[in-house]
Amino acid sequence: MLKADCKKKNSSYALLSFNRSSMRDKLPQDVYFALLKTIEKNEPLNPKLANAIAHGMKEWAIELGATHYTHWFQPLTGFTAEKHDSFLTIDLDGDVFERFSGNQLIMSEPDASSFPSGGMRSTFEARGYTAWDPSSPAFILISGTDATLCIPSLFFSYYGEALDEKTPLLRSCEALSKAAVNLLHLLGKTEITHVDPMVGAEQEFFLVDYELFKQRPDLLFCGRTLIGMQPPKGQQLEDHYFGAIPQQVMEFLETLENQATLLGIPIKTRHNEVAPQQFEVACLHEHANIACDHNLLLMELMRRSAVEHGLKLLLHEKPFAGVNGSGKHNNWSLRDSAGNNLLDPGSEPKANLQFLLFLVAVVKAVHDHADLFKASVASAGNDHRLGACEAPPSIISVFLGKQLDEILSKIEQDEKHYQSEANFVDLGLSRLPRILIDNTDRNRTSPFAFTGNKFEFRAVPSSIPLGFPNTVLNLAVADSINQICTLLETNLQTADSEQTAIMQTIKHFISESKPIRYEGDNYISSWQEEACERKLNNSSNAPSALLALISESTSSLFDKYSVLTHTELEARYRIKLDQYIKQLSIEANTLLHLIRGYLIPSALSYLHLHAVPETCSDSVKACYKSVDSVLVNLIAQTEKLEDDLVQISTFDNDVQQADYFASSITSHMLSCRTFCDVLELKLGKKLYPMPSYHDLLFSFIK
Incomplete structure (x- = not known):
């Protein structure tokens, strides 16, 4: 029975997603391959193909029960937005039929007057546009007996200003890909055509009884408790963490996972978190753009599933005082067009010069733009979470782990030999073999930690969209990679070998970014003093952290890669301050x-x-x-x-x-x-x- 259920679940995966399999079935072959080039290589889509794509998408959606379509977009509210239109059309003779044109697929015009714009436009200027993002699969969202075709889209003003999370994210992905490909070509990997940022989000949350929730005005209006005496027992015994999941929660998770499976959202892990009635679900890594879309969609599915089971979902960063808050750990890596993880150190990290180049590029990115990283996660809710109960502190630093930290230190000191051995643990049980462990331990107190073959941005709050933190991460890394390329090109011309040129480049950026690296406990008071000596920012609240959005260095970075203008950055600052x-x-x-x-x-x-x-x-x-x-x-x-x-x-x-x-x-x-x-x-x-x-x-x- 269980095996049959598993097969049924696998066969229904992404059934409600217009993914490549659905495209292949519903689109003419030439149209399908042209669309693939747009998705994979960022080639412009021929507008003449839009009608064929729209027709195939409509037929697929109607077969699955859809009666309406919507451009599903991400305004600067922290939520998604949608305006539903039916496929219904009436011709001149009064006959009714279903129609969905290429123009309707490519663009729509919702009323944008009530969405935040940060002063970029007046309230009476209502015109705003959504544009189809072909790189993120359309999907069907079911609510009760209704089914709606949702088309992931960008959102922009009449004058072209970005009014959403997705537009700058896509631009940052392109900037990062271009920079990473350039570096790989310098290393002789000329067959690589693109590099994708990959994201796997760990979503933490609380569940409470819905009837009890309705009796708490603070939870109802604010998402967190403003008063409340802590009970004698909270999380002191750590007995909830990874414990048996309560039956009511398992039923909620089953509903959630079934809905996520149909939409192609790859939930991999579920478990109890540290605090009572706190839990986590984590997804497999996907392209950053799709992962950000899926996380927003997942949060909506979680809200709906909770209500179905008499529960209320709490995504606030600190709904209860005295116990752990909730974050959204943003696991980030780089994958080239051949499918290789560029942050995988291999068995001998020092010998993997390509890995070390990309590693120091990320460390340099955080070093140069730490204030911007902090601003990307600043909010009223995160002010309650950062620095308390296992959450990372408000000081941005990078943890690499003992082995990598020693490697970088020895490279900086020009030491030629470093012995790296695989790490094993002997459990002292004859029936069990020695167990190979990772080359680094985890540092739960670090806001930005290397965790084996990826970086984990742990300071991201649980309630916000992932778009802007990943935009900042992508863009900062793109800029540091370009700096590496510039120096490497010079060193390749003057050094006696390619390896020497690469090691000289790595050494330079190790030295420049050294102040941001910290291997210790981020909670101890001495770290704050040391961070001050290193000139690392320790802004204590969101208003002070958000100032980085309008700094000259931030404006220069975003303008350099045409991701956001100074006006658009200032608008985001005003919106976040207003919120x-x-x-x-x-x-x-x-x-x-x-x-x-x-x-x-x-x-x-x-x-x-x-x-x-x-x-x-x-x-x-x-x-x-x-x-x-x-x-x-x-x-x-x-x-x-x-x-x-x-x-x-x-x-x-x-x-x-x-x-x-x-x-x-x-x-x-x-x-x-x-x-x-x-x-x-x-x-x-x-x-x-x-x-x-x-x-x-x-x-x-x-």
């Missing part, structure tokens, strides 16, 4: 709502119900008075928070508002929370007006 302000404003007002509407009335009820007669002992009277004292302090802190929100309206611009939220309002919110949590303990379960952490984090225990 930060709005998010914290919602949180502050929600906290006031909880205090004024829930906690203060409950505390007054307690005082009314527990009037203490004079004959009571002093300890009982003290208990009663302590509630009164906490309530007085809470009201005083609440009034300070209210004054803060009034003060915000007096500032002239969003930069001042964001800084005030970061410096003053968040501090007063924490002060309010302290008294709210003490009050929860004193009120008791009967009078506390909402589900507690105990209820929310242990609801799956049967």
